[in-house]
Amino acid sequence: MPPAATAPTALRRALPLLAAPVAFFVAFFAVPMVVVLSSSLAAGGAPSLANYARVLLDQYHWDVLAVTFRIAALTTLAVTLLGYPLAYYLVRVVSSNALRRSCVILLLLPLFTSNIVRSFGWMILLGRNGLVNDTLVGIGLLERPVRFLGTEMGIVIGLVYILLPFIVLAVGNALATVDPTLEEASADLGASPFTTFWTVTFPLCLPGLIAGVIMVFTLAASAYVTPALLSGGKITVFPMLIFQQYSTVFDVHYGGALSITLLVFTLVLVALAGRIGNGGGDRS
Template sequence: MKRPILPIALLLGAPCAFFLAFFLAPMFVVALASLTGANGGVSVANYERILLDRYHWDVLILTFKLAFLTTLLCSLLGYPLAYYLVRNVSSRMLRRVFVILLILPLFTSNIVRSFGWIVLLGRRGLLNDSLLTSGLIDTPIRLLGTETGILIGLVYVHLPFIVLTVGNAVGKVDRSLENAARDLGAGRAATFWTVTFPLCLPGLLAGAIMVFTLSVSAYVTPALLGGGRITMFSMLIFQQYSSVFDFHYGGALSCTLLVLTLLMVAAANRVGAIRRAA
């Protein structure tokens, strides 16, 4: 029996049209603007300005460094949490409660959450007051306007993505494979590193890629917690569009960040593919 072609075309047409109108078309406009010179002709002067300026390289290195550290910390914190929720919380209702508490901050604006961290990390904030009261420090620690403060905010914002993807991967691991490894004499640690962790690696890689791309393009959290002292690449793009009104240069900055991010994501996918093949 032949499947109806028209309903399938209609179902695929709507999302494809949405993708074309709200993603591909704007990206084409941005890319075209980045290749337009001051005289209206085709020019790569904007990209030369980016590549030959040491300042842009410093901002790029800082942006990718914070994104990498955010991804690393989210992975180190999120994997044990996801494993605990899936394997140690036996009550399904209690597990759902933990998941709701985990994703509940995602329903709050990044601005509100960042202002909350400003209150917590300030010189007279809850963290410094607690450390001063306990006698661990003598003077308040400056966290706002530092890379550490931005890193704390980014990890808090993006941690749920790692937990959800890894939790889904852990839940799909066949327990019989672990039991087989235990029957063959493998201990808990050996079973985890040789059976469980490799099977969860695709989920961890997917969550890490998601966190990395979100961290690279983050604007609100670095802008508020950085206090104007630290500049990330997304902030440069925003300045060109909102303050300087140089859409050609802003488009070049946007395309540069997009291409570099896609290259790093492709490299991560390639490493994951090689690991799965091995």
């Protein structure tokens, strides 16, 4: 049969397989998004942008948004600086498959624990008399305990611990697809290990790095549990405002406007990051 005739047949065969994921997407993503958007546009029983004006014309919301994205950016930077070398070590340095699997299992094991439990653990570790302060004071790096809880640094530490596996897996998968013979050819041509990494390895795994960075940034910007527990009520991020409107104030219209605002700004930043990354990939 000609290809034009087989295409409809293949499509009909694929439809039953696509029905379940499409229905899941519509029921648990599209419909809730439509509900949140419609509720954000309602005020006094009529369509209105009053909720968005309330959000965007208040300097307080801009300040909270800046704190939210600053914490997300610092978390993403820290996770990248820690996760990329770890992923490189697991893929390029560790030669034993058994050891590599063991390291990956140890990396993923915390994901089977609730964020609430892990955040409470960090509250104990980062306390004034916690293990972190006692260790830093004991080895002489600090003269007296410092306050981690209730600071942006404490929130970043908790988020880095939670989100580190995502960047390691994304970069590790990208590194695994890089043909080692390309690096060997670069070395044979006289390039130093640093030059080989920067001109061959890094550009080839850049798409995986960008995907991991985007994933970590969006998760950090939308995190609620970790900032709420580690901030001690002293720092407010946008997801905390949204949760407050839905669970305490019961203002679904204002909460919907906050949710859509956070979503739009996050998507804009992600789009900018993707464009910058693609530009860098084109130049390389």
